[in-house]
Amino acid sequence: MKNRGGILICTTVLTILLGMSVVTENAKADTVATADQSVLSEQTTSTTPNEPVTNPVTTDQQRSNPVDDALTVPTPEVGQQPGGNWNIYPSSATPQDNYFYYVNQDWLLKHANDQGTDNYSIMENKTDNNLEKDLSDISSGNKSADSATKQAADYYQKYLTTLNSKKPDIQSFKKDIQEIDSMKDYSDLNSNMEELINGNLNTPFLITAEPVLTNNLKNRLTFSVTSATNKLPTLGSDDEAIATRDLYYENMPKLFRMLGFDEVKTKEILDNALTFADLISRNSDSSLVDKDPGYKQNIVSISDFENHFSNVDFLQYISNSFPSATDIRIDDPTFYDNYNNILSKPNFEKMKDWMLVSDVLDNYYVFGKTGKGAVQNLVQEASDTNEGQALDATSDGFRTILSKYYAENNLNGKTTNRIESLVDNIISAYKDNIQDNSWLSNSGKTQVLNKLSKINVKIGGPTEIKGVDDFSSIKFSKDASIYDWDKQIDQYIGQSVEKDFTTTNEKGMWTMASYEANANYNPTENSITIPAGLLQDPIYSESDSDSQIYGSIGAIIGHELSHAFDNNGSKYDENGNYRDTWTVAVRAKFDELTQKMVDEYNGIKFDYLVENGQQTLGENIADNGGLNVALQVAKSLSDFDAKEFFSAYAANSRMIPGYYVESDYATDEHTIGPIRINVALQNIDDFYTTYNIKPGDAMWLDPSKRVRIW
Incomplete structure (x- = not known):
C-alpha cells in the first residue's frame, strides 16, 4: 500500500515536529500531515542510524577507559x-x-x-511492542475493540501472515505487473493513467492535491517527481554504489522469476530501470523542493500544463478526476522543464521497465519470506522485524483509527x-x-x-473518525491477498480526495499519530499537537x-x-x-x-x-x-x-551518538x-x-x- 499521500492527499504543506527531523516524501514513512509533501519532522524521530553502528574511530583516550x-x-x-x-x-x-x-x-x-539509542526511540519501541500485541489480540478475538480498530487489526495480521509466508498469494500483483509489461507505447500509459495513479502502482510523476499556500481553505493540484517509495541503486562508481548494484542484480531476479520473467528479460528490465532512474535524477532538482515555500511558487494554468507534454496526456485524467482545477503547482521546475526529454519516445521501454522494477521493489512484501530476503539490503524498512513492518504498514493506512484507539486506552x-x-x-x-x-x-x-x-x-488523540479516514465502507475479503486490500484502500482514498477537492478544507483534523513519542507545530493550521505517545516516562x-x-x-x-x-x-x-x-x-x-x-x-x-x-x-x-x-x-x-x-x-x-548518527545530523534541521x-x-x-x-x-x-x- 502506498503511504496515504502517495495518492492524492495533502492537507498540509509543512509540519514541524519536535526533535530529530526527517524530510520525507511520502513513502511508507510517517506522513504526519499526509501526502507527498515535504514533512519536517521535529524532535523525536529516532536517532537509530541508517548504517551499522560500529564506530570506526577509537582514540587512545577511549581505549584507556573500558x-x-x-x-x-x-x-x-x-x-x-x-x-x-x-x-x-x-x-x-x-x-x-x-x-x-x-x-x-x-x-x-x-x-x-x-549507539543510536535515545529517549524517544526507547519510548516508541515500548509503544510499538504494546500496539503489536494489542492488534494481534484484537484480530484473534482475545481483546475487544470497535469495528474500525478490528479492521485495522485484521489488516495487521494479514500483512504479518504474508511476510511470514513461504507461498504467498501474488496473483493480483502478477496480473498488474503483466498489464504494465504489456504496454506498447505512451497511448497505453495515457489510457490507464487514472488506474495507475489511484491504484497501488508507480508512475514517473505524481499529481497530488494540497491546500493553496496563501488560502488553505481551498485546494490546488501539485505536479512532482515519481510516486515510487524506494529508490533504485545509482549508477555511481564509488564502492557503496557498486556494492548496492551487485545486491540489486543478485536478488531482484528472484522476484521477477516468481512473476514469470526469464533470466534474459529480467536482466534487460533491471538495466533499463537503472538507466531511467539515473535519467530522472540528472534531470530534476530536489533542492528546490525543500526551500522556503515562498521562495518561488511555480504555478501554471491547467491548459498550459496539459499542452506542455509531448507524449504524456494528462488532459483526460485531470478532466475526469479534478474538473474544477484551474491551475497546478510545479514542485520541481527542472523536472518539469526536462520532462519531454525524460519521457521521449525512445525512452518508453526504459520508463516501463522502471515502473516494473519500482513496483516490485515497493511491493516486495507481497512475496512473503522470499521478498523480504531479496530486498533486505536494498530497502531500509526490510531490516525491521516482521511485526514492526506490519505495524508500520497498518499505521500508514489506519493512522487515525489507531490514534483514536491508542489515546483512548493510554491517556x-x-x-x-x-x-x-x-x-x-x-x-x-x-x-x-x-x-x-x-x-x-x-x-x-x-x-x-x-x-x-x-x-x-x-x-492526546482524535475522538472521531471521519472523511477520508473512515474505511467503514470498505469490505475486505478474507480470501483476498494483502495486495488486494491495499488496492482497495488506495482506490478509496484517491476517490475521496477527488470528491473533496472542491470542498472547503476542514481545520483541526488530527493528522499526527497519537502513539508517536513526538510533538509538532503545523504552520499551515497554526496548531500544536501533543500526542498521547509523548506523555509517558521519561x-x-x-x-x-x-x-x-x-x-x-x-x-x-x-x-x-x-x-x-x-x-x-x-x-x-x-x-x-x-x-x-x-x-x-x-x-x-x-x-x-x-x-x-x-x-x-x-x-x-x-x-x-x-x-x-x-x-x-x-x-x-x-x-x-x-x-x-x-x-x-x-x-x-x-x-x-x-x-x-x-x-x-x-x-x-539523552542519546548515545556515533559516527552514523552524526552523519545523519550533518543534514538535519536539528542540533x-x-x-x-x-x-x-x-x-x-x-x-x-x-x-x-x-x-x-x-x-x-x-x-x-x-x-x-x-
Whole structure:
C-alpha cells in the first residue's frame, strides 16, 4: 500500500515536529500531515542510524577507559566554543564542565553500547511492542475493540501472515505487473493513467492535491517527481554504489522469476530501470523542493500544463478526476522543464521497465519470506522485524483509527487536564513576554499576540473518525491477498480526495499519530499537537514535580509554540496562510537577532560533526523560546526547584551518538542532542546562578554572546 499521500492527499504543506527531523516524501514513512509533501519532522524521530553502528574511530583516550570509551567525544584543539567540554568522561563531569554529561551520566553508562539509542526511540519501541500485541489480540478475538480498530487489526495480521509466508498469494500483483509489461507505447500509459495513479502502482510523476499556500481553505493540484517509495541503486562508481548494484542484480531476479520473467528479460528490465532512474535524477532538482515555500511558487494554468507534454496526456485524467482545477503547482521546475526529454519516445521501454522494477521493489512484501530476503539490503524498512513492518504498514493506512484507539486506552483525564493547564500557563507567559519585548514594534506585538491567541492546541488523540479516514465502507475479503486490500484502500482514498477537492478544507483534523513519542507545530493550521505517545516516562510522569514537568514537557510545549515565530513559521499568518504580517523593520530586527544565533551555533564541533547554524536555526530558535518561557512559568511556582527544572530539561535529549548518527545530523534541521542541551542552557542567565558557573568554566558563555529572541 502506498503511504496515504502517495495518492492524492495533502492537507498540509509543512509540519514541524519536535526533535530529530526527517524530510520525507511520502513513502511508507510517517506522513504526519499526509501526502507527498515535504514533512519536517521535529524532535523525536529516532536517532537509530541508517548504517551499522560500529564506530570506526577509537582514540587512545577511549581505549584507556573500558567503561566510558563509547561516551567520550574527542574535541579538536580549538579555542573555547559553546557547548561545554567533551574531553572528559561522563562519570567525572560537573555542571561547570559539561551539563549534558553531568545529568545523564548514569543513563549514558547504562546504554554505552547502544549507539543510536535515545529517549524517544526507547519510548516508541515500548509503544510499538504494546500496539503489536494489542492488534494481534484484537484480530484473534482475545481483546475487544470497535469495528474500525478490528479492521485495522485484521489488516495487521494479514500483512504479518504474508511476510511470514513461504507461498504467498501474488496473483493480483502478477496480473498488474503483466498489464504494465504489456504496454506498447505512451497511448497505453495515457489510457490507464487514472488506474495507475489511484491504484497501488508507480508512475514517473505524481499529481497530488494540497491546500493553496496563501488560502488553505481551498485546494490546488501539485505536479512532482515519481510516486515510487524506494529508490533504485545509482549508477555511481564509488564502492557503496557498486556494492548496492551487485545486491540489486543478485536478488531482484528472484522476484521477477516468481512473476514469470526469464533470466534474459529480467536482466534487460533491471538495466533499463537503472538507466531511467539515473535519467530522472540528472534531470530534476530536489533542492528546490525543500526551500522556503515562498521562495518561488511555480504555478501554471491547467491548459498550459496539459499542452506542455509531448507524449504524456494528462488532459483526460485531470478532466475526469479534478474538473474544477484551474491551475497546478510545479514542485520541481527542472523536472518539469526536462520532462519531454525524460519521457521521449525512445525512452518508453526504459520508463516501463522502471515502473516494473519500482513496483516490485515497493511491493516486495507481497512475496512473503522470499521478498523480504531479496530486498533486505536494498530497502531500509526490510531490516525491521516482521511485526514492526506490519505495524508500520497498518499505521500508514489506519493512522487515525489507531490514534483514536491508542489515546483512548493510554491517556487518562488527569494527565490531559494537567497538560491543558501547562499549555494555558505557557501561552499566558508567552503573551507577557511579547508585551515586554524590546525589539518588536507595537504593530509587531499586535500581530504576534493575535497569532498566539489563535493557536489551536490538540492533546492526546482524535475522538472521531471521519472523511477520508473512515474505511467503514470498505469490505475486505478474507480470501483476498494483502495486495488486494491495499488496492482497495488506495482506490478509496484517491476517490475521496477527488470528491473533496472542491470542498472547503476542514481545520483541526488530527493528522499526527497519537502513539508517536513526538510533538509538532503545523504552520499551515497554526496548531500544536501533543500526542498521547509523548506523555509517558521519561518525558512525563504523574509523579514528577511541577518543576520537572515544566523543564521537560513544558519546554517541549514552549518549543512548539515558538515555531510559530521562528524563521519559517513567522511567515504564516494566524490562519495558517503563507502571508508575512510583519513590517520590513520588524523582520530586519528579527533577522539581526537570528544571525547572532546562527553565529553562536555555527562551527561547533562534536566528534565527527560540525554544526551548521543556518541549517539548524529554526530548531534553535524554538529551543531558546521554549526553554525561556517554560522557565518563566516554573519560577512563579511556590515550590520551584531550579535544579529539578534544568536537569529535567537536560534529560529530554539523552542519546548515545556515533559516527552514523552524526552523519545523519550533518543534514538535519536539528542540533545534535548533547550540543542542543548545553548551548540552549548557556543562553539562560539563571543556569549560571543555579550552578555557580564562572568565567573560565567550559559551560560559561560571555553575556554578550548569549542570545534570546522570544
